[in-house]
Amino acid sequence: MSADLLELEHVFGYSGKFQSTVHYHPTEPTMIIYTIGSLIVIEDINNKHSQWFLKGHDNDVTSISISNNGYLIASGQVGSQFHKHHEAPVIMWNYQTKAPITQFGGLVGKIIKVEFSRDSAYLSALTEDGRLIVWDCRDGSSIYNRRGEFPITSFAWGAVTELNQGLRGANKHNSYTLAACYPGQVVVNSFDYEIASMSYKITTAACQLPSAGMSRVYTCAACDTAGAYYFAGTNSGEIIIFNIQNRVFRASIPLSSNGILCILEVGGYLYVGSGDGKIKKLVGGDNKWSIVAEAQLPGKVVSLSYGRNEIISGTSLGCIFRLMPGDLTNTLHSESPIGAVRDVSFGLRSDMFLVIDAAGFARIWDSSDYTVILRVGPTNRIEGFSCAVGEDGCVLTGWKDGYIRCYDPQSSTLRWEIPNAHKGAVSALFINSNYILSGGEDGALRVWARMSHQLLVQFTDNKRTLTRVFPDLKLTNLIHSSGIDRIINTYDLKLERRVVHHEIGSGNILDMTQRKDNELELITCGVGNAILFWDCDEANPVQHIPLRVSIISIEVSPSGKFLAAGSEMGELFIFEVGTNNLISQGAVHSSKINRLRWSPDQKQIVTVSDDCSIALWNFYGQ
Structure with a gap:
């Protein structure tokens, strides 16, 4: 097995769910530190291709802090799902080596905030139940622990x-x-x-x-x-000012209608971020302050940090902004999904891919510079489930409300929609120049006319959610479908009936792909099952690839030589088709991989996860 065949190029996924989760490094002004699920990301703000990852938490990281000397990073998390009492450890990291120094245990629930003392000698943490702890960074001993x-x-x-x-x-x-x-x-x-x-x-x-x-x-x-x-x-939108040398209240200043979420003091100026998306700059002293600049950002402003002549901010809509301290002029640095990412699809181009998430957005990313070039979705933010890109570039999307919606890739406008295409979510989509295939939570497979969008034929042999639908690679009149009710069906569009049926005894089927060599076997994966290969003439699987974890998503590469598989633990495996040998693997997601897709040129793989993250991998196999 060679890890050299697979290289992690970039990860998107700052969700903005927690306060104090985006920071500038205090001594390296081009470096920012932020969170993606259970990961801590160190990134060169001027070169998004440069990312480093700190892995040690097993649930979402809720707060990070960097010591003023720049040597240490501290991070806290949501309580672990793998421990009986939902322990929420605080980890202290060495910034230079990117390795953990120590882990502070005995905390439960969720860490609200971590912060180093100004001389970097002590670290404090606040838990969800209101307990405040202070540790000595030199030996890890606790000097204060009180609720x-x-x-x-x-x-x-x-x-x-x-x-x-x-x-x-x-x-x-x-x-x-x-x-x-x-x-x-x-x-x-x-x-x-x-x-x-x-x-x-x-x-x-x-x-x-x-x-x-x-x-x-x-x-x-x-x-x-x-x-x-x-x-x-x-939470009522004020900042309350106290003179802590004299221990006395000085002022109450109303600033927002939706609560204050972050405060930054730089050079005598106050920068205040609030739940209404506004950042306000105040100047003054003691009990007299006035607003001198203001910026409006999308979502709640949950994090503010100062670097060299610049402020960086994180918002609840997954955006990271760079702001000028003077007038708060801002530019978008990055955008990420804020809900579980459900599906991913490539069109004819290898440098662009489409994803859809549970927060109600479908986006097209440019993989060369990691920017969003299209963002669409229903105005009422229906949960997204499936997506596909047409040969003409049209953006086909499936939603929780049973609608299929098609968007124009240039104008972002809605071209057309099919109301109530399914009862429940549209869980699987395929589009070509002849027809559109859709599968739903209702177990139905429906075939729609490509131009008129009229229903041509439907099949209702499955009773539960369909997970994948696509035409046969050789005989285009054959349609394959898989469902979580453990059933694989093949339908003949000419005969308008089912012609092949396979069923497994336990577990479920979560994804399906097809070999591209002479065998043309269907390949399935799912919880409680190995990767299984199916021949149309055999009732039982003809071969299998056993693994220690459940595989959630699979796809054969464009050349047909390789099989990519994503696991429930967020791992990516690459197998050689024919020998079934594992030739490479990688891991970056903190939750299951919902879907993965190869780029048409086979040089990259995109994986999407429940932890709101998208990973872009380079593949060097021939």
């Missing part, structure tokens, strides 16, 4: 006071400020080292609030560079 009567909802490190207490190594034990938000209260924790006890003494003081009280739910927080002021965002 109060009311859960903490956000926090931020403040100033670091450098001290030399006569110990070996100047400034060995600095003093720290860590401010935290409770519902209706903000407290300031002071960490001061005591030589007598050889440990930190932690004192907590509440900030003085207005006499009328202030009941707020805090959603994010940041401290200014000097460590004098604490800015807390609320």
Whole structure:
């Protein structure tokens, strides 16, 4: 087996589901760090071809932080599905080696936020149940672990006071400020080292609030560079300002109608991102601030980070933007799906591919520069299920509401639609110059006229969802279908009836392809089954490829020499057709591969996954 035949070129997939998930590297200004499912991605912002991946989490990464010295990355996740108590570990990584240094366990549920102290010596994490923990980055020991009567909802490190207490190594034990938000209260924790006890003494003081009280739910927080002021965002759209040196409330500034989700302080300016998609730049001090610039982005603004003369922002619609700090002029850096990616298809061109996702979008990507050149979908965001590209470039899509919709690739407008093509989702599509094939959740296979879109014939032998439909490679009057009810059928369009029937005893069939050599056998895969080869003259499979994991998607390469297979664990396998030898494999997705497709020139493979990601692989086989 040779891993050299398969090379991961690029991964798309920033979903924007969580706050604080896009950052500039503090000492390497062209590098950004962001999340894709359970992966952490390091990318050169000026060269999208340069990506590195940190793999260690087994569920979505919910927050990341980079130490100010640039040496460390910290990440937290949603509770693991593979542990009884849904543990949510925090991992600390070495940025240079891209390897984990240590993993902090004992946390459950979900990590809300991770953040390094300003001198990079300590790491703090906040859990879903309001527990705040602080670890020493040098030895991994915990110096603070507390959950109060009311859960903490956000926090931020403040100033670091450098001290030399006569110990070996100047400034060995600095003093720290860590401010935290409770519902209706903000407290300031002071960490001061005591030589007598050889440990930190932690004192907590509440900030003085207005006499009328202030009941707020805090959603994010940041401290200014000097460590004098604490800015807390609320779900009602305000930023609340506290002087944390004097422990006193200073101002409440309403900024949004849909909550504050991120706050960034740079050079005396405040940049505030909110749920209404706006980023507002404020200037001022103490209790007097004014808005001097504003930008409107699509979706909620969930992350803000500053690099050298630039701000980067992540939104809930899977977009990453680059903004100028002065007037907030912005450009789109990347766009990704925000729902499980269900299907992928190539047309005649190898440099463009179509995907459809569960969030209600179908997009065409240009694989040369990773940009979206077409984005379509119903206005009411129906869940997408299947897609295909016609010989004329038309974009054929299948949806949860049973509609087949066809879009113009140039204007993005709807060309035509077939209402109620199926009861339930349109789960499989095929298009050529003669007809359109569709399979549905209702188990029906329907054949539609290519030009008039009228129903020509239908077959209803399956009772559950069809997973693949396509014509025979040799006899074009034959149509093959597979379904999750374990049935493979072949129909003769001339006779308008079923002519071949295969059925397996257990499991299901999730995908099907066809050999292109003289055998022309059908190949199937599914949960609880190996990869099976079927001959029309034999009732049982004529050969199989056993594997340790279930295969979800398969496709024979354009040359017919290779078989690509995607697994439930997100792995990609390449087999040699004929010998069935495994010749290469790779893994990048954190969830199952729903579909994969070869490019027409056989130089690339695209895999799409439940974790909202799309992977573009280079293949060097002949």
